[in-house]
Amino acid sequence: MKTMNCGCGCSRTDLPWEGRGTKLDISGCRFSLYPMTNDFVSVILGALEKTDTSAVWSQSDALSTVYRGKLSYVADAVRGIFVHAWRSDVHMALEGQFSKGCPGDTDGDSLLGREEPLPNMPGIKDKHFPVLCKLALYPMSTENYIDEIAKVWRMAEEAGLNPVSIHYATRICGDVHAVFDYLESVCRLMEQSVPHYILHFTLSVNSPTNEE
């Protein structure tokens, strides 16, 4: 059968896509780490080694890595790899997309049985550094997507993340944990509000660009 991709764009195996989708509680995050250094391989591999991915389903290719499972564990693993990859003297970006509810998703490629505490948080919660972030939220299958965005903007204000509008995205900034807490809370709100969402985000640390 032909494997196709939906706009969001998860796996589909038929055309048209009928009878697909999952009722399981599967969230996912596809992300890429970009350390702007000659040592980018060791930065990435070192971070991977320190990150506990036992609570998520994981797959990597030349472009990115995807974690799938319960949202709290997916978010914990992405936060873990980002904090572990951080170096005080390296400009680095992480590009990612959280998503849940694609009508073409499947029950497979996930890990949902985990019940234990978050495996990465204890090792990273005391590391703090400032993060610049841009994000763009896409609530799908709803005409009122603007209303959902409004809620999320207010959440950023309430979290003290100083949201600023830029064309095609919103910028926020704050401590790494405040930013990750916010991204996860946006996902929580979306999974209660819309059948399908995608939250694209980019994190940046140690940028040499001075902004006034």
Place this chain on the structure above:
Amino acid sequence: MKTMNCGCGCSRTDLPWEGRGTKLDISGCRFSLYPMTNDFVSVILGALEKTDTSAVWSQSDALSTVYRGKLSYVADAVRGIFVHAWRSDVHMALEGQFSKGCPGDTDGDSLLGREEPLPNMPGIKDKHFPVLCKLALYPMSTENYIDEIAKVWRMAEEAGLNPVSIHYATRICGDVHAVFDYLESVCRLMEQSVPHYILHFTLSVNSPTNEE
């Protein structure tokens, strides 16, 4: 007035967002270049210097750059900077999002009077190198977004870009110009098909990861 951001997420200056939007032919691309080398600043600045941005409205911050104007010129400028930034020995990624039609967009921050030939194409059309690409398309304000995706998938097949489905995205690969031609043709189809779309894409060159 408070500046806010829609999901897609362009600028809004009121809440709720009424009476906004533009009927002008403004497409945009927000993107970031990530050269994985100690020389990342000179790679980026060198590429900026060689790229003719006279046909687009442009703005940069610490996270990304945005070009706005007629689609052909926006796409020409992004292609220009990517080709100019390419070095045979540097692993580099470009993360971007093409978009048009956000209901909260404005008439401003654009350049639409240009009629001349594409300014960057003559200087880059004979440079060729293979590119890996992942993309995710979000046709907004339509319930049938899956149908739009199906068309776009077939276009990738017809263009010989070997589309492969991965969770939350589609992968394609090909010569840099074939990939950019395809991205632009997806935008052309979307602007005829839906009132508002966003096309997220990531380009990668010279990855050290071997895939079987």
